[in-house]
Structures are given as structure tokens and as C-alpha cells.
Amino acid sequence: MEGRLPIGVGSEALNDLSRSAESRAPARQDVALGRRAMNVAVLKTKVEQALTENFAAVEDQFPGGAEARKVRDAAIGRFGALGLPNRRVEAWKYTDLRNALKEVLPLSTGDKAPVTGSDVSAALGPLAGIDAQQVVFVNGAYCEDLSTIGSGSAVDVRSLAEALSLPEATALLSAEGRDDDPVLALNAAYATDGAVVHIADEAKLDKPLLLLFVRAGTEPCFTVARNVVSIGKGADVTLIEAFVTLPGASQGGQENAATKISVGDGASVAHVKCTIDALNGTHLANWLVDLGAHATYNGFQFTSGCKLLRNQIGVAFKGENAQIDISGTFLVRGSQHVDTTLVVDHAVPHGTSRELFKGVLEDQGRGVFQGKVIVQPGAQKTDGMQMVRVLMLSPDAEFDSKPELEIYADDVVCGHGSTSAELDEDLLFYCRSRGIPKAQARALLIESFIGEAIEKVERDDVREALAELARQWLAECGSTKRT
Amino acid sequence: MPAVEETIEQVKKIDVDQYKYGFETKIETVKAPKGLNEDIVRFISEKKGEPAWMLEWRLESFRRWLGMIEPTWANIKYPKIDFNELYYYAAPKSTEGPKSLEDVAPELLATYEKLGISLKEQGVLAGVQGARVAVDAVFDSVSVVTTFKDELAKVGVIFCSMSEAIREHPELVKKYLGSVVPQGDNFYAGLNAAVFSDGSFVYVPEGVRCPMELSTYFRINEEKTGQFERTLIIADKGSYVSYLEGCTAPMRDENQLHAAVVELIALDDAEIKYSTVQNWYPGDKDGKGGIFNFVTKRGDCRGKNSKISWTQVETGSAITWKYPSCILRGENSRGEFYSIAVSNGYQQIDSGTKMIHLGKNSSSRIISKGIAAGFSQNTYRGLVSAHRKATGVRNFTNCDSLLIGDKCGAHTVPYIEAKNATAHFEHEATTSKISDGQLFYCRQRGLSEEAAVALIVNGFVRDVLQKLPMEFMAETQKLIGISLEGSVG
Numbered sequence: 012m013e014g015r016l017p018i019g020v021g022s023e024a025l026n027d028l029s030r031s032a033e034s035r036a037p038a039r040q041d042v043a044l045g046r047r048a049m050n051v052a053v054l055k056t057k058v059e060q061a062l063t064e065n066f067a068a069v070e071d072q073f074p075g076g077a078e079a080r081k082v083r084d085a086a087i088g089r090f091g092a093l094g095l096p097n098r099r100v101e102a103w104k105y106t107d108l109r110n111a112l113k114e115v116l117p118l119s120t121g122d123k124a125p126v127t128g129s130d131v132s133a134a135l136g137p138l139a140g141i142d143a144q145q146v147v148f149v150n151g152a153y154c155e156d157l158s159t160i161g162s163g164s165a166v167d168v169r170s171l172a173e174a175l176s177l178p179e180a181t182a183l184l185s186a187e188g189r190d191d192d193p194v195l196a197l198n199a200a201y202a203t204d205g206a207v208v209h210i211a212d213e214a215k216l217d218k219p220l221l222l223l224f225v226r227a228g229t230e231p232c233f234t235v236a237r238n239v240v241s242i243g244k245g246a247d248v249t250l251i252e253a254f255v256t257l258p259g260a261s262q263g264g265q266e267n268a269a270t271k272i273s274v275g276d277g278a279s280v281a282h283v284k285c286t287i288d289a290l291n292g293t294h295l296a297n298w299l300v301d302l303g304a305h306a307t308y309n310g311f312q313f314t315s316g317c318k319l320l321r322n323q324i325g326v327a328f329k330g331e332n333a334q335i336d337i338s339g340t341f342l343v344r345g346s347q348h349v350d351t352t353l354v355v356d357h358a359v360p361h362g363t364s365r366e367l368f369k370g371v372l373e374d375q376g377r378g379v380f381q382g383k384v385i386v387q388p389g390a391q392k393t394d395g396m397q398m399v400r401v402l403m404l405s406p407d408a409e410f411d412s413k414p415e416l417e418i419y420a421d422d423v424v425c426g427h428g429s430t431s432a433e434l435d436e437d438l439l440f441y442c443r444s445r446g447i448p449k450a451q452a453r454a455l456l457i458e459s460f461i462g463e464a465i466e467k468v469e470r471d472d473v474r475e476a477l478a479e480l481a482r483q484w485l486a487e488c489g490s491t492k493r494t
Numbered sequence: 495m496p497a498v499e500e501t502i503e504q505v506k507k508i509d510v511d512q513y514k515y516g517f518e519t520k521i522e523t524v525k526a527p528k529g530l531n532e533d534i535v536r537f538i539s540e541k542k543g544e545p546a547w548m549l550e551w552r553l554e555s556f557r558r559w560l561g562m563i564e565p566t567w568a569n570i571k572y573p574k575i576d577f578n579e580l581y582y583y584a585a586p587k588s589t590e591g592p593k594s595l596e597d598v599a600p601e602l603l604a605t606y607e608k609l610g611i612s613l614k615e616q617g618v619l620a621g622v623q624g625a626r627v628a629v630d631a632v633f634d635s636v637s638v639v640t641t642f643k644d645e646l647a648k649v650g651v652i653f654c655s656m657s658e659a660i661r662e663h664p665e666l667v668k669k670y671l672g673s674v675v676p677q678g679d680n681f682y683a684g685l686n687a688a689v690f691s692d693g694s695f696v697y698v699p700e701g702v703r704c705p706m707e708l709s710t711y712f713r714i715n716e717e718k719t720g721q722f723e724r725t726l727i728i729a730d731k732g733s734y735v736s737y738l739e740g741c742t743a744p745m746r747d748e749n750q751l752h753a754a755v756v757e758l759i760a761l762d763d764a765e766i767k768y769s770t771v772q773n774w775y776p777g778d779k780d781g782k783g784g785i786f787n788f789v790t791k792r793g794d795c796r797g798k799n800s801k802i803s804w805t806q807v808e809t810g811s812a813i814t815w816k817y818p819s820c821i822l823r824g825e826n827s828r829g830e831f832y833s834i835a836v837s838n839g840y841q842q843i844d845s846g847t848k849m850i851h852l853g854k855n856s857s858s859r860i861i862s863k864g865i866a867a868g869f870s871q872n873t874y875r876g877l878v879s880a881h882r883k884a885t886g887v888r889n890f891t892n893c894d895s896l897l898i899g900d901k902c903g904a905h906t907v908p909y910i911e912a913k914n915a916t917a918h919f920e921h922e923a924t925t926s927k928i929s930d931g932q933l934f935y936c937r938q939r940g941l942s943e944e945a946a947v948a949l950i951v952n953g954f955v956r957d958v959l960q961k962l963p964m965e966f967m968a969e970t971q972k973l974i975g976i977s978l979e980g981s982v983g
Contacts, residue, residue: 101567372915391900403915406885412910418925421897426924431912 050390055094061115063091066200069118073203075184077176082184088222093193105379105411106350108194111319112293116265118201119150119232126227126257131157134225134255137479138285141472143221143251146206150227151234153204157223165214170238174477179451183207183239187271187299194295197347198269202237206266208250212243213273219249219473224268226288227257231263238268244275244303249283249470254316256288264292266317269299276303276330283473283494284318285313287480290345291488294320302362304330311468312339312478314349320377327358328390334363338467341368341483343376343408350379353397357390369464370401371457373488382427383415389418397427402434404461449459454485513775513810516745519715520606523634526583532556535688538583542657542691543844545664555677555687562681568844569873569905570813572786575751581744582689584634584716586878602638605713606631609742614678628653630710632723635691636946642706651704651735652697659695666697670728674757674794674821682753682788682815686722692756693723694768698733698764707963712741712754714774714785729756729764733798736767736963741810743775746783749812753788755916762797762824767805769963770818770968773812781840781869784812792848795827795856803830804847805961807970812841817875819848822856822884828860830876832958836974837870837902846876846907863955864895865974868903873905880917887916893923896954898947948974 055063066087073083095112096103126149132139147157148170153170160168174180184199186192206222224236242248252270256262266288274280286294294317302308310324326335341349357365370378380399401410414427434456442452460483468474526537535556539549564575586599613769628642630653637655646653652663662668677687694710714721729735743750752774758766768791777784787810792800802819820829831847849858858878866872874896880887895904906923936946952959952971959967 278950328944371809388900393721401912403912403917406915407882410910410912410914412908412919412921414906414921414923416895416906416923416925417901417903418895418897421900421902421927423897424924426922427906428923429908429910429921430919431910432918433915 021145021399026403035422054478056109058112058115059109062197063087065115065118071170074172075180078181079175079184082181083200086184086186086196086229089190090193090196090200093196096193096346098373099419101334102352102381104413106321106348107379111348116231116233116263118203119152119234126154126157126225127321128157130227130257130359131223131225134257135223135253136287136483137476138253141219141221141251143219145223147223147225148204148236149225150232151203151224151236152417155424160220165211166216167209168220169207171202171207174207176422183237183297188207190476192323194267194321195269195297198235198237198267198297201235201267203235205237205239208238208240210240210242210246210248211404213245214243215247216249219251219470221251221253224252224254224262227260229261231261231265231292234267236266236268238270240270240272242272242274242278242280243468245277245281246275249281249473251282251473254286254288262289264289265298266292266294268294269297270300272306273301274303274306274467277305278303279307280309281469282308282310283313283468283477284311284322285477285480286316286322287313288316290316291318293317296322298324300324300326300335302326302328302330302333302335304332306330306333308333308335309467309469310335310337311477312351313480314339315480317347321352324351326364327355327356329358330363331359331361336365336467338367338464339369340461340464341370342461342481342483342487343370343378344373346375347377349378351381352379355384355395357384357386357393357395360391360393361388362393364396366397367464367467368399369461370399370410371461372401372403372410374405375407376405377409377411378485379411380429381413381415383417384425384427386418386420386423386425388419391422393420393423393425395423395425399429400460401431402457403431404434404457457485458482495868503924505543508544513745515609515742515773516775517608518744519601521601522587523584523716524582524587525716525719527576528581530580530582530689534582535927537737538691539687541583541585542660544657544660544950547664547668548660551672551677552688555684556689558678559681559684559688562678562684564681568815569907570815570842570844570869571751572813572842575786577685579718580751581716581719583691584719585636586633586638602633605715606711607608607631607711609711624825627707629654629707630694632692632694632710632712634716634721636717637694638694642898643893646705649702649705650699651702652695653680653708654695655722656690656693656695656726659726663695667695667726670726670757670759672757672834674759674792675755675790678831679791683755683790686724686753686755686790690722690943693725693754695725696727696735696737698729700730700734701732703733704735707736707738709738709740712739714743714750714752717746718748718750720753721911722943723754725754727755727766728759729761729766731761732763734765737769738963739768739770741774742773743785745775745778749784749786750752750786751786752811754790756789756791756818758793758802760793760795760797760800760802760827764797765801765803766793767803767817767963769805770905771807771973772810772814773973774840776810776841777812779839780980781812784841785810786813787811788813789816791816792821793819793829794821795824795829797824797827799826800824801828801830803961805832805958806834807962807973808833808835808845809973813937814841814843814845816845817847817941819850820858821850821852822858823852825853825855825858827853829856830862831858831862832961833862834865834955834958834970834974835863835872835874836865837872838868840868841870843875844875846874848877849879850877851880851884851887851889856879857888859889860891860893861957862893863958864893864904865951865954865956866895866904871903871905873907874923875907877909877911877915878919878921879909879911880913882913885914888918889920891921894954895925896951897925897927903942
């Protein structure tokens with residue numbers, strides 16, 4: 012019943028923090044009857060060691076002053092104590108990072124690769140059609156030439172590197188009660204750049220704000236982005252994050268991204284994330300959302316990229332009468348592993364939450380969904396509904412689902428559902444009996460299946476672009492697949 | 495609706511302290527020395543006159559258990575159990591002779607009479623005419639009597655205590671014991687394998703439909719003792735058996751440990767229906783005392799078209815840690831789990847099931863109804879998994895929770911793992927409180943608030959109640975009324 016969001020390792024691991032990061036000898040306890048304590052050697056993997064050691068080597072190059080350095084040191088200390096999560100850690104049961112991460116790529120310090128506007132448009136594909144104010148990061152560093160935003164009265168955007176040199180900058184790196192998450196700890200320690208966005212009270216933005224993270228160059232690297240967004244009272248904003256790879260660039264790479272977003276009272280936010288980059292890469296990301304009273308937050312995540320991907324979403328209701336609608340679609344093929352882990356924390360009364368995720372699994376693709384809805388004591392009149400539906404198109408696909416409810420208040424209505432199945436033969440037959448070829452019928456059915464989630468995106472241009480991305484994905488699958 | 499009237503009646507009759515089975519039987523007992531070590535394991539084995547292979551099996555389990563650690567993942571909090579502060583064996587002195595009804599001590603007979611369990615063969619279960627049930631009565635560490643044995647033997651059904659089975663049917667016990675829940679399965683199952691005292695053994699031969707319900711009634715009486723019973727049920731090809739289990743304990747300030755293991759084996763075309771009404775002492779209204787119930791129950795659908803159905807009503811125990819599971823190994827095998835878990839006061843329940851689909855076209859259904867009241871925590875935890883090669887598998891899961899009062903918690907933690915595309919898994923869960931509309935409707939028609947709640951709750955659990963054998967249904971409806979008494983207002 013602690014206030015912190017329990018994505019992560021949990022309190023047992025936190026107790027371990029008292030032990031220093033260096034000496035990880037298991038604390039042996041005297042057990043009754045002289046029983047042997049389980050002698051689990053807590054050895055660090057090469058990757059864990061490298062992540063700690065590399066940090067020391069490049070620490071001087073990180074932006075920010077002495078204060079920021081302290082926060083970074085603390086964060087890498089936490090990571091050292093926690094280690095990479097493995098499947099014995101409940102929140103990472105289905106995504107064993109310790110096992111999956113075999114190497115650490117060199118940290119990108121943002122050496123400017125020559126990237127042009129047309130390169131970026133090509134990488135964006137259908138998303139290029141969205142008329143948006145862009146903030147562009149190439150290999151993890153802010154790229155002023157490609158960004159189309161200046162600071163105005165309504166919107167103030169800075170790069171994190173710049174913002175960290177200002178006073179009170181350490182808050183930008185803090186984890187706020189999420190100290191038990193090793194991925195977030197790594198993010199705070201290594202954050203090189205990102206967008207620090209401030210939207211003024213009552214500001215209504217016509218154009219979406221697009222935070223674009225571009226991968227360029229033929230050498231795969233490790234990039235760490237951290238965005239901090241604060242949205243003023245009564246503001247109305249659409250925020251898009253896109254992770255793309257330039258044509259011809261390396262398909263590898265490791266990415267750790269975090270977006271902290273606090274939504275002011277009565278504000279209305281649409282937040283879209285589109286991960287369509289590096290098919291061989293690793294992408295570990297966090298959304299941390301705080302909601303003010305009467306705020307409306309619509310989140311959407313479109314995922315078709317990366318070999319190993321985990322999106323963690325943590326939403327905390329801080330004010331009454333707020334509502335969220337978070338949905339998404341994950342399209343998985345080859346040997347991709349896509350994990351969506353969601354924690355919605357209703358800490359105050361009268362909150363409404365809706366979640367809808369739709370997944371399509373091809374080949375040996377593996378999908379993971381973990382969704383936890385917590386209703387804290389006193390959070391009466393909470394209304395929560397969560398649904399995840401998955402289509403499994405290949406006999407070798409795997410889907411693991413863990414929808415959770417944790418409820419400490421009685422006057423609530425909460426529910427969740429989880430289904431997984433093949434494409435309905437009857438529906439297919441219906442289409443074919445009307446003269447639609449099998450391949451087309453399949454595509455049609457899958458498209459409409461995903462469509463239910465994509466429909467949730469309110470802006471026409473964004474929704475259309477996402478639908479087009481889904482169609483492209485289906486066409487690519489179809490071209491290599493049976494008909 | 496007689497059931498509802500009964501519920502109201504029951505609620506009226508009972509005072510603040512609702513547990514009516516909390517009396518203690520004064521009877522002289524033989525106990526093992528306090529504590530746990532290899533000598534205690536030898537002591538238990540010797541007391542029961544077991545052959546050497548059984549002692550070896552126990553010792554092997556004990557050694558494995560020493561290397562195991564207590565699980566901490568469940569959503570329950572309790573003081574650390576000192577396993578050296580318990581008695582692992584306690585038996586009424588009088589029952590060490592041959593077991594026929596005449597030899598049973600009158601105190602024991604009176605105890606079971608008081609509990610509403612008839613040990614007389616012509617007897618019937620309270621309130622239900624014409625139903626005959628064979629009972630194995632387990633008192634602390636020993637089985638005191640098993641009824642209808644001769645009649646069952648006529649059709650070839652073996653129904654006896656575990657100790658007797660080890661002596662009389664070693665070939666069956668050797669073959670099946672530990673084959674579903676191995677010695678090193680988990681901490682509590684390991685402990686049980688080392689020190690289990692008694693329990694029931696059932697073997698239904700090929701093609702036999704067991705002519706009556708079989709039942710075991712467990713009673714903890716002695717202070718500071720743990721009860722560790724072990725039940726083994728084997729349904730051979732094409733057979734059918736329905737088995738009921740009930741349990742109660744006296745009211746005490748201390749917590750007592752109960753760690754049982756139940757193994758079910760269903761061969762080709764066999765069906766086992768296992769029903770439990772668990773009503774151990776739940777502790778007083780301040781959460782003092784009560785049974786710690788750490789139970790491992792697992793069924794193995796080994797044969798084609800076999801079926802195992804678990805039905806449980808959990809109303810007792812301070813702590814419940816229990817996951818009756820099905821391993822669906824056979825093709826077309828079927829597993830079912832119907833559960834009503836009612837928690838009140840400071841009870842904590844972490845219960846659910848595992849449906850492990852290994853055979854093609856196996857199917858399972860889970861219906862779980864949790865009701866939390868008072869300061870209790872009620873968690874459903876379940877796993878549904880389909881193996882890579884298990885094609886055509888289906889599961890439907892429905893977990894509903896009802897909250898009564900704003901100090902309690904209801905949680906749902908399902909794990910759903912589909913490792914192949916042909917698996918059709920559906921899971922749904924809801925949590926809500928009794929709607930004001932429903933309450934108003936009932937009150938408007940003249941029902942008191944308590945009666946209205948009992949009515950609505952009985953409706954809420956109806957799906958599961960209907961799966962209970964008739965003998966249990968009436969009792970359960972009463973129990974639910976009792977457990978919720980004091981939660982309104």
C-alpha cells in the first residue's frame with residue numbers, strides 16, 4: 012500500500028540498498044533448525060559491470076553541474092545495487108533483461124552526423140505528413156538545425172543539456188518515489204539530452220509538438236533520452252514522441268528513454284508515442300504521468316520496432332475527477348519481444364481510467380502485457396476498465412498477460428479483460444464467401460482489429476498516419492508470408 | 495427462497511463471535527516431543543508402523559525441506575512461524591487400537607456429533623434426507639474412523655486412512671504418492687512430505703462409479719500442534735468419484751499451522767470432483783488467533799478425456815494460501831475450478847488456481863468469487879498456461895470480487911501464458927460493491943439490511959454454489975451468512 016508505483020523490484024530489493032553497490036554478498040540470515048540459507052551467488056553480469064564502469068569513465072562529459080552529478084552518482088549506485096532485472100523479479104517475470112542484454116554499446120555523445128530534413132522525412136514515413144512543431148534529437152543529442160521551434164510565451168522548449176546547467180535542475184533527474192526501477196535509474200545516471208518542455212497555463216496549441224529521436228550512422232550506439240514536460244492548468248496540447256531510424260543507418264542500437272509529464276489541473280493532453288526504429292535494437296522506456304484535478308490524459312503507443320522493447324507506463328492520479336484513456340497497439344514479428352507494462356495508481360477519489368491494448372503477433376514474436384490498476388484506500392468512486400486483446404497469427408507466437416487489480420476501497424467499479432486467439436475462421440470465411448481473396452481478407456480483419464485501438468487517437472492527421480503505418484506493416488508481413 | 499430465510503435465521507441466531515465450531519474436546523492425547531528434526535520424523539513413522547521405504551521417503555523429504563526457503567510472494571502478512579515451537583504429532587490415546595465404530599472414544603463421537611458429522615453408518619448428513627456419505631474422520635494427527643468401508647469394498651473402491659493404505663496397499667501408494675506434488679515441490683509441501691500424519695486414500699478401480707460421496711472431516715483439537723494431512727485420490731480408467739472435505743478447529747489465541755497436500759490422479763475417461771468447505775477458526779474480531787492454512791492441492795489429468803473439478807468454499811482460517819491446480823496432460827482433458835472465498839475480520843486470503851495445459855484440446859474453466867469485508871484482504875492469484883505443443887486449448891476465466899466496507903481489499907493477479915496461437919484464452923475480472931440500487935430494492939420490499947446483503951451475496955456466488963454437492967450447498971449458504979455477519983453498517 013505504499014504510495015510509490017510498484018513497477019520494479021519491490022521493497023526487498025530496496026532494503027538491499029543499504030548494502031554497498033560493490034559488496035553484493037548475500038546477507039545470510041540465521042534460519043531456524045540450522046537450515047541452509049539459499050546460497051544464491053549474486054554475481055554481476057558483464058553487462059551490469061560494464062554499465063557501472065562505463066559510467067565512471069564518461070561521467071565528466073555529462074551535462075549539468077555538481078548537483079546534477081550527485082543525483083547521477085546516486086542513480087548509478089541504485090542501479091549497482093539493483094542490477095539488471097531478471098525473471099525472478101516479479102515485475103520483469105516475462106522480460107529477462109539480465110539474460111537478454113549481452114553487451115553494452117558505446118554511449119553516444121551526439122557527435123553530429125550530417126542529417127538533413129529530407130532524411131528525417133524519409134525516416135518518418137507517414138508521420139511526416141503531420142504538421143507539427145519539431146524538436147529533433149540525433150543519436151541522443153539536440154539538433155537545432157532540424158528543430159522548428161523557438162521559445163514563445165505559450166511553449167518553452169529547451170534541451171535537457173542546457174536546462175541542467177540552470178538552478179533547480181536536479182529535479183529533472185529525480186525519480187520521485189520510483190527508486191526501485193533499474194531502467195529508470197540508468198536513465199537518470201546516463202541522461203545526455205532530451206526535451207524540457209513547459210506549456211503555459213491555458214495555452215491551446217493548434218499544432219502538435221513532435222519530439223523526434225533519430226538514429227543515424229552505421230555504428231550502433233547507446234542513447235539515453237530524458238524528457239520532462241510540465242503542462243499548465245487548463246492547457247490543451249498534443250505531444251508526439253517518435254523513435255525512428257534513418258534509411259541506411261545501423262539497425263542495432265540501445266535506447267533508454269524516459270518522459271516525465273505532469274498535467275496541470277483541468278488540462279487536456281494527447282500523448283502519442285510511435286516506436287518504429289531499429290529492428291535489431293533494444294528500447295527500454297518509461298512514461299511517468301502525474302495528473303492534476305479534472306485533467307484529461309489520452310495516451311497512445313504504437314509499436315512495431317525493435318528486437319527487444321519494453322514500455323513502462325506509470326500514471327498517478329494526484330487530483331480528483333481526472334480521467335485517462337491509454338491505449339496502444341503492438342505489432343510483433345520475427346523474433347521481436349514487445350512488453351507493455353502499465354501501472355495506474357488511483358490515489359484520490361473520482362478518477363476514471365480506461366486502457367485498451369491490441370496486439371498482433373507474427374512469426375516467433377512474443378508479446379507481453381502487464382497492467383496493474385491500484386485503488387488506494389479512500390479513492391472512492393473510482394471507475395477503471397482495462398482490456399488487452401491479442402491476435403496470434405503464427406503457431407510459434409507467444410503471449411503472456413498479467414492484468415492485475417489491487418483494490419482497497421469499496422465504492423468502485425473496476426474490471427479487466429484479457430484475450431488471445433487466432434484469427435476467427437468464421438469471419439475469414441464470411442469475407443471469402445463474398446469474393447475477397449484470402450490474403451486481403453486477412454489483412455482487412457487484422458486492420459479492423461487494430462483499428463479499434465487506433466480509433467482512440469482524436470486528431471485526424473495523427474490517427475491517419477498511425478493507421479497507414481499499421482497498413483504498411485501488414486503489407487510487409489504479407490509479402491513475406493503465406494497467403 | 496428457503497435458502498435466504500435460512501441465512502437470515504442463521505444471522506439472527508449468532509452473536510458477535512460467530513464461530514460455532516470453536517469448542518475444545520477434552521481428551522487424553524499422545525504427543526510427539528515439541529520441535530522438528532529427523533528423530534521426530536522417525537517418531538511419526540514409527541508411531542504409524544510404517545515400512546522402511548516410507549521412512550526413507552520422509553527423511554529424504556525432510557532433508558530437501560531443510561534447503562528450502564519460505565515463499566514470500568503471496569499477498570499475506572503473518573508473524574514468522576517458528577517450526578521448532580510446534581508439535582508435529584498428536585493422537586487421542588484411545589484410538590490406537592483397531593478401528594471400528596465401537597472402539598471410538600465417546601468424547602470423539604460426541605465431538606463429531608456436535609459438528610454435525612454423523613459417523614454412524616445408518617446416519618445421514620444433517621438436514622439432507624436420503625443422502626449417504628462415507629466419512630473418514632481425522633482428529634489431529636490420526637484418522638479415528640472410516641465409515642462404509644465394507645460397502646465400498648464390495649464395488650472395489652478403497653477408501654481408508656493414509657496410514658492404512660501405506661500398510662495395506664503399498665504398491666498403489668508407492669506408485670502414486672508424490673507423483674503429482676513431488677517432495678521438493680514447495681516449502682510447505684516439502685514439510686508435509688516429511689511429517690504428514692494422516693489423511694485419506696481413495697482408489698476407484700477401472701469403470702467403477704463410486705456409489706456414494708466420500709468425505710473427510712478434519713479437526714484440529716490439540717494446542718500448539720500443526721496438522722499435516724496428506725490425501726491421495728486415484729480414479730482409474732473410466733471411473734468417477736466425488737469427494738468432500740470439511741475442516742474446523744477450536745478457538746485459540748495462538749495461531750496454528752495447517753499444511754496439507756492433496757494429490758488427485760485421473761486416468762483415461764475418469765472424473766474426480768473434489769469439494770472443500772474450509773472453515774478453520776479464522777481468529778477473533780481483533781485478528782487474534784486463527785489457523786494458518788498453507789495447502790498444496792493439485793490434480794493430474796493424466797489420461798485422455800479425464801476431468802478434475804475443484805470446488806471450494808473458503809470462509810475460515812486467518813491466512814489462506816491455497817491454489818488447487820490441474821495439470822491437463824491428457825488429450826481432451828478438462829479442468830474446472832469454482833471458488834467462493836469469503837474474508838471478514840482480519841482474515842487474509844491468497845487463493846486461486848493453476849490450469850496447466852499440456853494436452854491437445856484440453857479445456858478449463860475458472861469461476862472465482864471473492865467477497866471481502868471488515869479489515870480483510872482477499873486475493874485471487876491464478877495461472878493459465880498453454881504449452882507450445884498443446885493445440886486447440888481453451889480457457890475461460892471469470893473472477894469477480896465484492897467489497898463490503900471501505901477497510902478491506904480485493905485483488906486480482908492472473909497470469910495468462912499462451913505459448914501457441916491456437917490457444918483461446920479469455921479472462922475477465924470485475925470488482926465492485928453491492929450497488930445501492932440493489933440494496934434499496936430489497937429494503938423497499940421489507941428486508942432488513944443484513945438480510946438484503948445476504949440475499950445479494952448469495953446471488954453473487956450462485957454460479958459456484960450450484961457446483962457444490964447437495965450436502966454442502968445448504969451448509970455453505972449458511973456459512974456465507976455467518977461469515978458476513980457484522981459487516982453491514
